[in-house]
Amino acid sequence: MLYSKEFKDKLNEQYQYFKSLNLNLDMSRGKPCPEQLALSNSMLDLVNSQSNFKINEEIDCRNYGLLDGITELKVLFAKMLDVLPTDVLIGGNSSLQMMFDTISCFMTHKIVDGHPWLMQGNIKFLCPVPGYDRHFSILQYFGVEQIAVPMCETGPDMDMVENLVSKDEKIKGIWCIPKYSNPQGVTYSAITVQRFANLKPAAKDFRIFWDNAYAVHDLTDQPERLLSIMDECRKASNEDLPILFCSTSKITFPGAGIAALAASESNLKILKENYFYKTICFDKINQLRHLRFLKNYEGILSHMEKHKKILKPKFEAVEEILNTEFEGEELISWTKPKGGYFISVALPDGCAKRVVFLCREAGVKLTSAGATFPLNCDPHDANIRLAPSYPPVCELLLAMKLFCVCVKLVFVENALR
Amino acid sequence: MLYSKEFKDKLNEQYQYFKSLNLNLDMSRGKPCPEQLALSNSMLDLVNSQSNFKINEEIDCRNYGLLDGITELKVLFAKMLDVLPTDVLIGGNSSLQMMFDTISCFMTHKIVDGHPWLMQGNIKFLCPVPGYDRHFSILQYFGVEQIAVPMCETGPDMDMVENLVSKDEKIKGIWCIPKYSNPQGVTYSAITVQRFANLKPAAKDFRIFWDNAYAVHDLTDQPERLLSIMDECRKASNEDLPILFCSTSKITFPGAGIAALAASESNLKILKENYFYKTICFDKINQLRHLRFLKNYEGILSHMEKHKKILKPKFEAVEEILNTEFEGEELISWTKPKGGYFISVALPDGCAKRVVFLCREAGVKLTSAGATFPLNCDPHDANIRLAPSYPPVCELLLAMKLFCVCVKLVFVENALR
Numbered sequence: 082m083l084y085s086k087e088f089k090d091k092l093n094e095q096y097q098y099f100k101s102l103n104l105n106l107d108m109s110r111g112k113p114c115p116e117q118l119a120l121s122n123s124m125l126d127l128v129n130s131q132s133n134f135k136i137n138e139e140i141d142c143r144n145y146g147l148l149d150g151i152t153e154l155k156v157l158f159a160k161m162l163d164v165l166p167t168d169v170l171i172g173g174n175s176s177l178q179m180m181f182d183t184i185s186c187f188m189t190h191k192i193v194d195g196h197p198w199l200m201q202g203n204i205k206f207l208c209p210v211p212g213y214d215r216h217f218s219i220l221q222y223f224g225v226e227q228i229a230v231p232m233c234e235t236g237p238d239m240d241m242v243e244n245l246v247s248k249d250e251k252i253k254g255i256w257c258i259p260k261y262s263n264p265q266g267v268t269y270s271a272i273t274v275q276r277f278a279n280l281k282p283a284a285k286d287f288r289i290f291w292d293n294a295y296a297v298h299d300l301t302d303q304p305e306r307l308l309s310i311m312d313e314c315r316k317a318s319n320e321d322l323p324i325l326f327c328s329t330s331k332i333t334f335p336g337a338g339i340a341a342l343a344a345s346e347s348n349l350k351i352l353k354e355n356y357f358y359k360t361i362c363f364d365k366i367n368q369l370r371h372l373r374f375l376k377n378y379e380g381i382l383s384h385m386e387k388h389k390k391i392l393k394p395k396f397e398a399v400e401e402i403l404n405t406e407f408e409g410e411e412l413i414s415w416t417k418p419k420g421g422y423f424i425s426v427a428l429p430d431g432c433a434k435r436v437v438f439l440c441r442e443a444g445v446k447l448t449s450a451g452a453t454f455p456l457n458c459d460p461h462d463a464n465i466r467l468a469p470s471y472p473p474v475c476e477l478l479l480a481m482k483l484f485c486v487c488v489k490l491v492f493v494e495n496a497l498r
Numbered sequence: 499m500l501y502s503k504e505f506k507d508k509l510n511e512q513y514q515y516f517k518s519l520n521l522n523l524d525m526s527r528g529k530p531c532p533e534q535l536a537l538s539n540s541m542l543d544l545v546n547s548q549s550n551f552k553i554n555e556e557i558d559c560r561n562y563g564l565l566d567g568i569t570e571l572k573v574l575f576a577k578m579l580d581v582l583p584t585d586v587l588i589g590g591n592s593s594l595q596m597m598f599d600t601i602s603c604f605m606t607h608k609i610v611d612g613h614p615w616l617m618q619g620n621i622k623f624l625c626p627v628p629g630y631d632r633h634f635s636i637l638q639y640f641g642v643e644q645i646a647v648p649m650c651e652t653g654p655d656m657d658m659v660e661n662l663v664s665k666d667e668k669i670k671g672i673w674c675i676p677k678y679s680n681p682q683g684v685t686y687s688a689i690t691v692q693r694f695a696n697l698k699p700a701a702k703d704f705r706i707f708w709d710n711a712y713a714v715h716d717l718t719d720q721p722e723r724l725l726s727i728m729d730e731c732r733k734a735s736n737e738d739l740p741i742l743f744c745s746t747s748k749i750t751f752p753g754a755g756i757a758a759l760a761a762s763e764s765n766l767k768i769l770k771e772n773y774f775y776k777t778i779c780f781d782k783i784n785q786l787r788h789l790r791f792l793k794n795y796e797g798i799l800s801h802m803e804k805h806k807k808i809l810k811p812k813f814e815a816v817e818e819i820l821n822t823e824f825e826g827e828e829l830i831s832w833t834k835p836k837g838g839y840f841i842s843v844a845l846p847d848g849c850a851k852r853v854v855f856l857c858r859e860a861g862v863k864l865t866s867a868g869a870t871f872p873l874n875c876d877p878h879d880a881n882i883r884l885a886p887s888y889p890p891v892c893e894l895l896l897a898m899k900l901f902c903v904c905v906k907l908v909f910v911e912n913a914l915r
Contacts, residue, residue: 110562118560122547125783129546130539143535145527145752173590178777189605189616189640199606199616215778222775223606335562337783358639360595361632364781366542366754 104444266418683835
């Protein structure tokens with residue numbers, strides 16, 4: 082790239098042109114687009130006033146009861162999470178809520194002999210970075226210290242994870258998005274999963290929070306395979322280590338899906354007790370609707386093909402623009418995810434906030450710089466998360482053109498400083 | 499009643515006859531019957547594949563967003579709870595969960611300057627008795643000491659409440675079911691509500707848990723009126739005292755309703771923060787469905803007329819049998835509720851468990867004796883809760899006949915002992 086005053090002027094001219102368009106585009110969140118939502122509209126017809134509301138000719142889904150959810154739906158979630166149906170507990174509409182509630186439960190109730198987390202003073206969690214802001218903010222809410230662990234192409238830096246976890250009994254957990262991670266799109270390698278399953282934590286109440294949010298969310302015809310953490314943990318006699326989460330938020334409706342968790346018998350005992358005191362049942366009519374719509378795991382996979390058809394061109398558009406605009410440029414790199422909802426962009430130190438600011442000033446909202454790090458603080462100010470799912474392709478092209486202009490402007494500003 | 503050996507033999511004969519019928523009837527829970535559920539079936543058609551999913555032409559209910567719920571639904575819940583729409587926070591399908599979550603939040607996060615409840619050592623709650631088992635068990639789960647306060651015809655014994663609350667700063671809350679209380683059917687008098695609103699608790703973080711579960715659940719054409727606790731608290735500059743709860747579980751579907759809470763601005767700040775970290779949104783499609791079905795407060799009232807038509811004959815049947823079988827008998831008394839879901843029966847000390855046992859042995863399940871007291875322990879073993887809503891009238895008649903035989907048997911057993 083030619084870092085001249087003339088180039089800067091030209092970029093500024095382009096930037097002012099974008100500003101004059103009065104754009105109002107949003108690439109900040111992993112939000113499905115209207116076309117994706119429409120894929121599940123017919124689900125709403127499958128439980129209507131004329132329906133049979135009974136499960137197994139016995140349980141009326143309209144009434145109280147069946148705290149841990151419809152058995153057939155457990156089977157379906159078990160396939161998604163690669164666990165046994167008996168490992169599954171179905172919840173409300175939000176897997177984030179199930180994660181929050183699990184941590185909240187462990188804060189006030191002991192997991193093993195000893196004290197609840199809240200009574201153990203300053204406890205800590207490992208946080209692979211960049212990662213999911215909502216994971217980090219739950220820890221912030223409960224005052225848990227967050228230790229950043231770098232993400233590699235095979236998952237978190239496992240040398241560091243093993244080392245920290247085995248030495249410090251104040252470390253009680255780690256957040257993992259093991260498939261198509263947010264924001265990199267990394268799927269943990271088989272060796273990473275095995276190393277997780279064989280962890281020997283100093284803390285007996287250490288748990289792996291395995292948020293398999295993108296278990297079936299492929300963007301290519303070569304889905305990546307994730308080893309079953311539960312199988313590996315059982316092989317290693319470590320089955321109490323992981324607690325797995327997933328939902329249909331990005332399969333059916335983000336605002337009206339079904340969430341589930343999976344865990345070992347002794348973990349489930351604690352969590353089921355928590356659920357028993359918390360509620361009489363979750364929304365079984367929505368469970369029934371989902372069961373009738375998705376039917377089984379194969380039903381989910383064929384439904385996800387339709388999502389892929391909508392999302393793939395959007396990710397391709399973003400990648401194509403980045404390729405064209407930054408061919409041979411070494412100051413910037415980006416991930417090429419085979420699934421999930423994000424593209425992660427790496428810039429030189431100190432550039433991310435400025436780029437996000439310039440974009441926002443010109444009407445394109447990106448995820449706040451730093452949001453993918455604990456306490457909203459990217460120590461290098463270098464990571465930007467792009468979320469291509471929501472805007473239509475034409476808007477996405479415009480937003481990405483602006484993004485590229487802003488990145489170049491920041492490069493030139495820095496070079497001429 | 500004639501307490502003779504002959505009478506006992508006759509009763510035993512009747513009891514054996516009931517046993518021979520192999521009954522399997524359930525009067526244990528306040529569970530709506532299938533006819534009641536059917537009243538809301540058409541709600542399921544109001545959001546279908548062809549629907550407009552947008553609220554105010556802006557928010558798509560299928561997608562993420564709108565954490566505190568649809569504004570128009572807040573208006574409706576505000577009318578039910580007699581508060582301002584801005585006081586309302588809409589949740590998932592369970593008000594019990596909102597109560598649990600509120601207590602859980604206060605256990606880990608301070609309400610006012612000071613420490614969260616969990617860090618204050620042995621804290622206490624006042625529990626009007628007999629009361630709702632699920633309220634008590636939440637306290638049990640969190641290890642909160644429960645102090646029983648007797649219920650009178652005007653509500654809890656307010657002399658005792660005022661006295662305890664003003665002296666002991668370890669007392670952090672009280673459970674109230676202010677209208678058609680579970681199990682007595684008592685509606686708190688205006689003076690009781692005003693005395694609650696004017697409490698001067700020693701603990702700055704004392705809260706009234708005002709579970710208005712039966713706000714619109716009348717059984718007669720003369721609905722009882724409950725004074726607005728929030729209005730009275732505001733008059734007394736005590737608006738941070740109450741946290742109100744309600745749901746549509748017994749209006750639409752127990753398994754798929756909508757719950758809400760209401761509180762002052764400063765309480766809402768704490769609870770909204772909790773919700774913000776917990777989830778991205780609750781199920782807005784179900785909210786939309788409810789809004790379209792119930793429309794407004796008048797819509798709720800006319801819908802509740804239909805519930806009344808189904809429930810009234812059941813309560814009348816129970817009362818008629820009790821009247822006929824126990825006319826002039828002073829050992830037993832029962833409530834005549836004008837609303838709600840229960841009839842509370844008072845027996846001589848030491849009789850309740852035995853009656854419930856005899857009924858169960860003959861195939862009729864009643865609420866466990868003691869369940870309406872903290873830690874499942876009725877110190878007098880004298881209270882039985884009858885729940886007439888679920889069984890058809892013919893089964894109810896049979897179950898009540900058996901109940902009366904069992905009560906008489908226990909009376910005779912005691913008299914001849």
